[in-house]
Amino acid sequence: MRPGPLLVRAVAWTAAVAVLVPLLPGLFWLPLAAAFLLLALGLAEALALRRVELAVDVPPRLVLSLGEPDSVELAVRTDATRLLHVRLRQVWPSLLDEAASERFGLVRPGELLRFELPVRATRRGQARVAAPAVALTAFGLAERLVRPTALTELAVVPDLRAVGRLHARLNRFALRGLGTRLSARLGKGREFDRLREYVWGDDFRDVAWKASARHGKLIVREFRLDRSQDVLLCLDCGHRMAAPVAGLTRLDHAVNGAVLLSYACNRMEDKVGLVSFAASVTAGPRPGRGPAHLRRTTAFAAGTSAGYVHSDYLALAAELRRALRHRTLVVLFTALGDTDHEPLLRAVRSLFPPHLVLVAVLKDPDLEAAAALRPAAKRELSRTLVARDLWAARQHTIRDLRRLGALVVESTPQDVGTDAMNAYIDVKRRQLL
Numbered sequence: 001m002r003p004g005p006l007l008v009r010a011v012a013w014t015a016a017v018a019v020l021v022p023l024l025p026g027l028f029w030l031p032l033a034a035a036f037l038l039l040a041l042g043l044a045e046a047l048a049l050r051r052v053e054l055a056v057d058v059p060p061r062l063v064l065s066l067g068e069p070d071s072v073e074l075a076v077r078t079d080a081t082r083l084l085h086v087r088l089r090q091v092w093p094s095l096l097d098e099a100a101s102e103r104f105g106l107v108r109p110g111e112l113l114r115f116e117l118p119v120r121a122t123r124r125g126q127a128r129v130a131a132p133a134v135a136l137t138a139f140g141l142a143e144r145l146v147r148p149t150a151l152t153e154l155a156v157v158p159d160l161r162a163v164g165r166l167h168a169r170l171n172r173f174a175l176r177g178l179g180t181r182l183s184a185r186l187g188k189g190r191e192f193d194r195l196r197e198y199v200w201g202d203d204f205r206d207v208a209w210k211a212s213a214r215h216g217k218l219i220v221r222e223f224r225l226d227r228s229q230d231v232l233l234c235l236d237c238g239h240r241m242a243a244p245v246a247g248l249t250r251l252d253h254a255v256n257g258a259v260l261l262s263y264a265c266n267r268m269e270d271k272v273g274l275v276s277f278a279a280s281v282t283a284g285p286r287p288g289r290g291p292a293h294l295r296r297t298t299a300f301a302a303g304t305s306a307g308y309v310h311s312d313y314l315a316l317a318a319e320l321r322r323a324l325r326h327r328t329l330v331v332l333f334t335a336l337g338d339t340d341h342e343p344l345l346r347a348v349r350s351l352f353p354p355h356l357v358l359v360a361v362l363k364d365p366d367l368e369a370a371a372a373l374r375p376a377a378k379r380e381l382s383r384t385l386v387a388r389d390l391w392a393a394r395q396h397t398i399r400d401l402r403r404l405g406a407l408v409v410e411s412t413p414q415d416v417g418t419d420a421m422n423a424y425i426d427v428k429r430r431q432l433l
Contacts, residue, residue, distance in 0.1 A: 046142040053079045054146050058131055061153045064096075064121040065161045066256060067248050076105075076113045076134060083108055087135040088115055093127035095156050096120065097247065121156040122247050124255070124302050129154050157302050159256040162417065163263045170267055193222045229433050230273070230287045230326055231265045231424070233258045236334035237278040237304055238311030241362075243335075245413045250362050251306040254333035257360065257417025261331065262297050264421045266290070268428060274300055279309045281319040287328070317347035320355070328355050329433050331420060335362045338390055341397040348406050356433055357406040360420045361398065362413045367391055407432075 057075035064070050076086055089102045097120045107113040131148035195211055198218035211219040235258060241251040258274065265272040271287035274297050284300040285293060311334065320330060330351060336344075348357050370387035373380065401408050407427070411419035427433055 041139070041141050043142075045138055046144070049136055049138065049142060049144040052084070052136060052144070054134060054136065056131060056134060056146075056148045056150070058148070058150050058152050060150075061155070062129070063155050063157060064119065065159045066121050066124055066156055066252055067159055068161045069118065069120050072117045072119055074115045074117065074132060076107060076115070077111070078107055078136070080107075081109050082138060085137045085140075086113060087137075088132050089135075090117055090132040091130060092119065093129060093154060095123045095125055095127050095154065097122045120247075122252075124156050124158070124252065124305075126156070127154045128152070158259040158298060159417075160259070160298070162256065162260050166260060166263060166421075195219050196222055228289070229270045230324075230328040231261075231270050232273045232275065232287060232320070232324070232328050232330050233261060234316060234320075234330060234332045234334075235274070235276040235301070235304055236311050236332070237276050237306050239306070239308045240311070240335040240337060242306035242308065245362075245365065248413070249306060250335050250413055251304065253362065253413035253416055254360075255301045255304060257420055258301050258331075258333060259298055260417035261421050261424060262294060264424065266294055268425075272297065275316075275319075276300075276304045277311065277316045277319075278307055279312050279315075281316055283319075283323075313343045313347035314350075317350045320351060324355060327433065329358060329424070329427060330355050331358045331360060331424070333360045333362070333416065333420070335364070336394045336397060338393070341393070341400075344397070345400055345404065348401055348404050352405050356427070358420070358423055358427070359401055359406055359408045360416050360423075361394075361408060361410045362416055363410060365412065 055077050057077070059072070062072060072090075074088065074090070076088065078084060084107050086105050086107050087102070088105075089100060091100045092098055101117045101119075103115045103117065105113050105115065129152040131150045131152070134146045134148075135143050136146065137143045195208060196219070198207065198212075198220050202220045206220045206222075208219045208221050235251070235254055237251060241254065242249055244250075245253065262272045262274065266289045269289065271289050272293075273287035274284035276282045276284065282304075285296045320328075324330075334344075344359075348359070351357050367387055367390060370383060371391040373384050373387075375381040375384045398408050398410060407423060409416075409419045409423045
């Protein structure tokens with residue numbers, strides 16, 4: 001129990017009047033009477049507040065989507081018989097953008113006072129949230145501070161709300177096309193379709209030699225495009241992905257994009273896998289599909305973190321050549337370095353022709369703004385020239401990647417998931433895989 005703000009101000013005024021007592025000897029009893037009256041009223045209010053039973057309803061578990069604005073609902077109820085003023089203060093862990101939230105309200109007898117606290121998660125992980133501190137007062141002469149002991153488990157996961165929005169849109173699209181089915185198409189797939197006679201231009205690797213010997217002429221195998229193809233998502237966890245952009249790190253944006261793309265692949269009946277890499281490669285879930293597999297993929301993506309080490313693209317390419325047995329769409333989420341892009345080009349070159357590589361490059365908004373700036377001073381001129389050289393080097397690297405046969409998506413960190421998904425849908429439409 002502590003004195004309320006009104007009592008503190010009253011005591012201050014009483015002390016000020018006491019200073020004037022030597023100048024007004026006949027009024028010496030006024031400050032003393034006022035002080036005793038205020039103390040008596042404050043003590044009575046403190047005793048009344050002490051008998052009040054307070055309960056704070058906090059959620060036992062909170063799950064927030066990374067980067068999405070959300071709100072937490074808390075409720076306060078008492079058994080008081082009169083109107084009370086409530087001040088609630090909630091301290092948040094470092095996973096959220098705000099350090100604390102404070103709200104004021106009035107709780108009436110028999111009513112439940114609810115508070116909506118807006119929050120936004122900026123870091124992935126888990127933490128414990130202590131219960132809020134609640135201060136009660138009736139007239140402002142005394143204040144009772146209550147600290148409940150309940151704890152809330154907080155978990156910040158990748159942006160599953162974006163996946164939910166995509167799920168709703170795909171459902172509406174599927175309802176419009178209800179009853180339609182994709183027919184099997186011939187192509188360089190793994191599903192056998194039929195045998196036919198050899199014609200000029202057929203690949204000798206498709207020749208069925210036993211059937212050719214039986215018929216006395218060349219017979220080739222014809223295949224159908226696979227309905228279920230392999231997609232492997234690669235998350236760059238090097239030092240460049242630790243830079244913050246729009247309140248989140250680049251890796252956080254890439255994780256959101258990978259989770260969104262994995263859902264789209266699963267919806268298209270493709271098998272999707274996930275790996276992370278920096279100085280070494282960390283293998284995640286192997287290509288698969290289904291709700292359980294998506295949960296494992298999301299959990300692995302949520303556990304990745306960017307380290308202040310270099311990104312070894314050649315080690316990633318060597319691991320993929322060893323592990324991948326079939327033609328796979330390799331989606332690489334990365335941020336280009338300053339000047340030396342030769343390791344990335346060599347890694348992409350080594351993955352062709354068995355696999356198809358899609359490089360999702362996260363743009364640097366600050367670099368583009370500096371390169372587009374019209375300098376007004378000598379220092380700004382030097383900064384602009386350096387920024388333009390770096391930007392030109394990155395554009396040259398993107399052109400080299402496309403010349404090697406890779407698909408390149410250059411996107412802002414906030415839109416990398418949507419742009420990568422559109423590129424994936426285009427790959428399926430053009431039957432490039």
